[in-house]
Amino acid sequence: MEVRYRPGQWVAVTGPRTWLLVAAAADAPLVARCWQLARTGADELELLNALVAEGLRAVRGFAVAGYADGVGQVVVRGEVTVTAVDADGTERVVTAEGMATWVESRLTGSLARLLFTGPVADGPALPLDSGVVHAGALEIIVGQRLAGVRAEQADTPIEPVSDAVAHDHLFGAEPDPIPIEPDPIPVEPDPIPVEKPAPIPVSADKPAESRSEPAPEIGNTTLLTPVPAIPEGTTNVITHLAWAVADDPGATRMRATGPSAPPTPMVVLAIRCESGHWNPPHALSCRVCGSGVPPQQPIEVPRPSLGVLRLTTGDLVQLDRGVLLGRQPDTAAVDQPVRPHVVRLRSPLGDISRNHVEVRLHGWQVLVADLGSRNGTVVCPPADLPFDLVARQPVEIQPGTVVNLATDIGFVFEVTG
Amino acid sequence: MPVAGEPRIRAGAATDVGLVRVANEDNYVITASVFAVADGMGGHAAGDVASGLAVAGLAQLGTEGTVRPDDVRRHIVRLNGDILAAAARNPEQAGMGTTVTGLCLVDFAGSPHWVVFNVGDSRVYRYAEKDVPGVRVLEQLTVDHSEVGELVAAGKLSPAEAAVDPRRNVVTRALGSPAAPEPDLFVYPLTAGERFLICSDGLTGELDDAAIAGLLDREEDPRDAAATLVRAAVAAGGRDNVTTVVVDHVAADPGAGDTPADDETAPRQVG
CATH class of the missing domain: 2.60.200.20 (Tumour Suppressor Smad4)
Incomplete structure (x- = not known):
């Protein structure tokens, strides 16, 4: 199983057995939910469930597929198509054009590769084992598994899948070697890079410092299980999203999205006066400055200081x-x-x-x-x-x-x- | 400006990079009136810059006369701007941030009080007698500004689930935020015999409350207590930087104030 993607405007989420391309902001809670599911080996129906949890209108386009042990399915909605290529080169295009909801299609045991094509994709094809990236297209090559399946059915040796389907497709006819280009993805500047820089000597002026001798045998055994390795320098995983980085579970990070409402006891319904002070929903004049409070729909806000x-x-x-x-x-x-x-x-x-x-x-x-x-x-x-x-x-x-x-x-x- | 009653405070601190991280991005500060820990965030050692700015700024509290609780609030909000400004000057520090948590001694309502302040998921604990005389208990005074902290406070997650939740390290308030975070801050009167622990999440990520209380109980000297806690957290895995500040209010000055020391409230004389 090999997964590659082309940079683009949508977000790709890939796990060990499911792949998703979705029209969503990279820091959307939806993406976080799907990543949690995909990386832990959830199937495509669980991802579909997460995708539409906020209603169909909340997500205008996606393609999600899962494939394991020779069976799977693909679900497509909106402006994206999925091409399923069988080992004999037969192509089947799954598109939801004209559909109000989505289209689903079964994947069979002879699947060789899957191509997800979103509205915009450019740049080189890059490998991605598991992660979250800005992407416009996604390719999953089911090569090794297929070879095994087919070998049981026929005595004829099977050519490598990449040769069998050596026609002109989205990613070109040559799956590897992968061209490696530095930093190919135009993602926004990374405010909290989580990957560690070269060792920094800790300043000696911190007083009363207790420096324990390293005890690697303790440290190693308690490290959390790392995620599947992503080749270093090839895949630009969206590391500034706190939840997108699974290999550094201890790092403290700022939340990627804006402030949320604090716990319920401290939330009130409020309207604003002309100067912007928060007031109770039925206030006619501002409790702080006395100015008028125009009629408006109250909203929930963290309770301001009451005085x-x-x-x-x-x-x-x-x-x-x-x-x-x-x-x-x-x-x-x-x-x-x-x-x-x-x-x-x-x-x-x-x-x-x-x-x-x-x-x-x-x-x-x-x-x-x-x-x-x-x-x-x-x-x-x-x-x-x-x-x-x-x-x-x-x-x-x-x-x-x-x-x-x-x-x-x-x-x-x-x-x- | 001395506070009324001249409380005797002793404090100790310790910090360790841990076994996994390459840099220590924690910082702490101890002055006559400020005790704080800052846990920095940001790559290329920018986290260390942010937490360093925070503690250096806090050290200024109390150097220019009497400190009121609202001064602490304003000071913390100003530090947010300082960190943003520093990041704007140095592109490699863009996005750096830090937690800041601790105690500031203030003169309030005529007697010494602590201002307990917090932005982020570092913590202040109180270790002292509570309901049962002679039995010291550990209680967390601050509320974590983290995704799981908010979920726990809202009853949507149990503390046990929170301890293993993948979002447990995501803070919802930090200094260095584009919108200045609202510090949590409250006043708390000084009581002799109280011990406080201020720590980064590298401690609480490795040791549970019982282990922390046991070590706070065992070590008399606050410096020993701070160092022992850090060593124990590193031995337990040291997956993050670990920093502790232990603050003891040793004993009341016998001449402190003019409050009757007895347990009785005097009946008011009418007339």
Whole structure:
């Protein structure tokens, strides 16, 4: 089994028994999913399942084929054709032209090679055992297996497959040797090359460095299984995609795609004011700057800071998470979805409890709860009468609310840009 | 600017390239008030440049007067710009990045507090008594900014699955990002007897929590603890660079503050 590809605009994903050419961005989650499947030996139907998982409209073109032990199939959608060439030179073209969904076709035991032809392919044919590359065409030569199959059927010695089908096809009549050209693929600059440069002497100025002697017998046995070898210098695998490189499992990498939403507790539905501040879905004026908020469809965003607590000491606590305040506070006293700020308040008279009061964030709401303090907590809303909190009964507070834990010790809830 | 109560802090650090990598792209910093680890990313040793810039920048914190938690946040965001600017000047460093994780001592609400900060998948652990007196437990204070960390936090992946997931090394926030990452940052009061461990993922990739806690328990001196942890991670495989900083808050200054040391909250005098 030999696989070669020509550089192009689509993405090829190849594994030990399945091959895919798809119209997708190289960093699309779809490609990552297919690579995970292909490299672990999944069959073509599993890949097909992954390809259409987001609906047919999400992927406008692909060709996927699998072939093992003399049987397989090919599935084609959109602007790509697959040519199946039998050992006797018979060609069969699988195309989905005019089809709304896809076309599938069985592959038989006499298969010699498969050619995937996308809309654009140029440059030399390059070998690829297993990996993800920008490609426009793909060729799979099923040579050795075919020779074996045919040898059982006939006593006549079989010519090498490459000679048997020595007609003018996409990749030329001469499968090897492969012309090796340096860096032939016009992929975007590689921001995080993962391959290692020549050994760099580690700077000697790092203090207290503990340099263990190498212990290769330990290191070697614990290395993860490498992927099938890709000839060095021939295949330009898309190494800047974090998941595309399987031979360096320990390297820390930046994610190739943009930021994702943080875990669910920190996501809110929001709309923007004219100045761009995020606001609750039903806000009419901006909570930060007071400007108008035009009608719009709310979207999910990471929850912005809901404001600050301005302590009587002058210190500010960002409301990007909850807050626990007390004389000797212990996070075990509260149950918050995200680890809160923990603020120790000085209490010259000792009248602040160890765990006195907590501020919780719930969606866009800011809630305050007394934690069963000895001397209680007083809430002073901006335009209303002060009241005592009932222990462990959270109360929503509005900007401008003053919360007092003791004489001259407390905080104001403020919303700032 | 000394912080109130003058806490006594002792710290030690160790780093090792490991058995597989050719370069050590981790860096760390220990100053009077900043303790941090940075795990660099990027080929051709650019990762070492990025993590070096990060720790050198952090060392500046506290050299110009009182530090507030928001100063730490602004400082980290500024470091992101510094790393981008350096990469723009040197094409071979394009795309370099680094995690940065650690502790900064600040004076807050009239007493010393830690600011625990994190961008990326390096970690801060606290090793101290929690619910049971006399029993020290290890708890991770930071939340990993990694794909699996987010999936675990969202309940879509168990921690056991996360440990072997191929995406476990993909960080979702790093310094050197085109859009400045939002640092995770929270304040935390100092308590005598607490030990903190700041480490790159080369440690936690090789040693589980029980092994880490065992070594933190065994080694009294923070320098020994840091070195022992690194040695153990290298012996366990050393597949990545390993860096540790161990920070001990040794004992409270007896004259610290004017907070009553007793356990009772005084009833308020009315009138």
